[in-house]
Amino acid sequence: MGHCAAIWEQRASFELTKDWNGIDEVVVLRNPKGASVRVSLHGGQVMSWRNDRGEELLFTSSKAMIFKSPKAKAMRGGISVCFPQFGKCGSLEQHGFARNRVWAIDHNPPPPPNPNPNDSTSLGKSFIDLILKPAQEDRPHGFELRLRVSLALDGNLTLISRIRNIKNAKPFSFSFAYHTHLSVSDISEVRIEGLETLDYLDNLCQGERFTEQGDAITFESEVDRVYLSSSQCVAVLDHEKKRTYIMRKQGLPDVVVWNPWEKKSRLMTDFGDEEYKQMLCVDGAAIEKSITLKPGEEWTGRMELAAVPSSFCCDNLDPHLNYF
Numbered sequence: 001m002g003h004c005a006a007i008w009e010q011r012a013s014f015e016l017t018k019d020w021n022g023i024d025e026v027v028v029l030r031n032p033k034g035a036s037v038r039v040s041l042h043g044g045q046v047m048s049w050r051n052d053r054g055e056e057l058l059f060t061s062s063k064a065m066i067f068k069s070p071k072a073k074a075m076r077g078g079i080s081v082c083f084p085q086f087g088k089c090g091s092l093e094q095h096g097f098a099r100n101r102v103w104a105i106d107h108n109p110p111p112p113p114n115p116n117p118n119d120s121t122s123l124g125k126s127f128i129d130l131i132l133k134p135a136q137e138d139r140p141h142g143f144e145l146r147l148r149v150s151l152a153l154d155g156n157l158t159l160i161s162r163i164r165n166i167k168n169a170k171p172f173s174f175s176f177a178y179h180t181h182l183s184v185s186d187i188s189e190v191r192i193e194g195l196e197t198l199d200y201l202d203n204l205c206q207g208e209r210f211t212e213q214g215d216a217i218t219f220e221s222e223v224d225r226v227y228l229s230s231s232q233c234v235a236v237l238d239h240e241k242k243r244t245y246i247m248r249k250q251g252l253p254d255v256v257v258w259n260p261w262e263k264k265s266r267l268m269t270d271f272g273d274e275e276y277k278q279m280l281c282v283d284g285a286a287i288e289k290s291i292t293l294k295p296g297e298e299w300t301g302r303m304e305l306a307a308v309p310s311s312f313c314c315d316n317l318d319p320h321l322n323y324f
């Protein structure tokens, strides 16, 4: 294993390339097996995650508007960062400003505050560190948001966000989500495991609280829910593709599940009428209980995604296990 890691580290690299429209920079991470991840500096948004067979694992709308100016909205698809607000719960634009801003590459990120000796976040991985600092008018103002996006040798994608309240700033509170658009073969063939029996807030019923009735979640109409206090592991099973996405998370107790279904899809200008069939949003999030940071404090939210053959899941997945 040590030998493999050494070879991998020599080869680990990322390329910095210009986006298709020549305006926004995109970082491309590759692993030696051919898996890749593309991250835009616009929004710190993950735009693509491909496995070693070149299959795209994230959904992007064919009508997605690619950022055409620094003020452009987030692209419809991939994984975007919702900060400091989730949805419309606050005075800011939907899902906060972080996904609409141009981030910078962080060439010298500070070490994590409480390093875990077993944490191999950077070991054997290709990664990029990005940073977002507040604009003059931003509230909260005293934050620094760091995002590490890494691609492992096994093709797993990990996002680690660290939000710090800088010294001498006022305490502030925020919500957070990794707005994750998974690519699925057919939404009616998909089910989510790991959220059974949980309470959820239903955004289609003014945020009213309900309890899931104990079955895996399947889809036959619009869904827009925030599942509360979930375990660290959630699985999305795609029967037709025989593929399972496994989401492991830390610091992100909630899980948003969203599919606009037919009627709402038609109202979205950057989304095809039929594309709801090929997309499912499952977001690792901290929404119900907002996070509060005093000056000098830091919060970390980590989400790891794996895409494995479904046979792996049946035999090996226990959503209640601690995978970290």
Ligand SMILES: O=P(O)(O)OC[C@H]1O[C@@H](O)[C@H](O)[C@@H](O)[C@@H]1O
Pocket (backbone or CB within 6 Å): 087, 094, 095, 179, 203, 224, 225, 256, 258, 281, 283
């Ligand atoms: O169009 P946006 O801003 O990316 O949001 C899409 C959806 O994102 C989900 O996370 C929300 O729960 C939905 O309410 C929202 O409609």
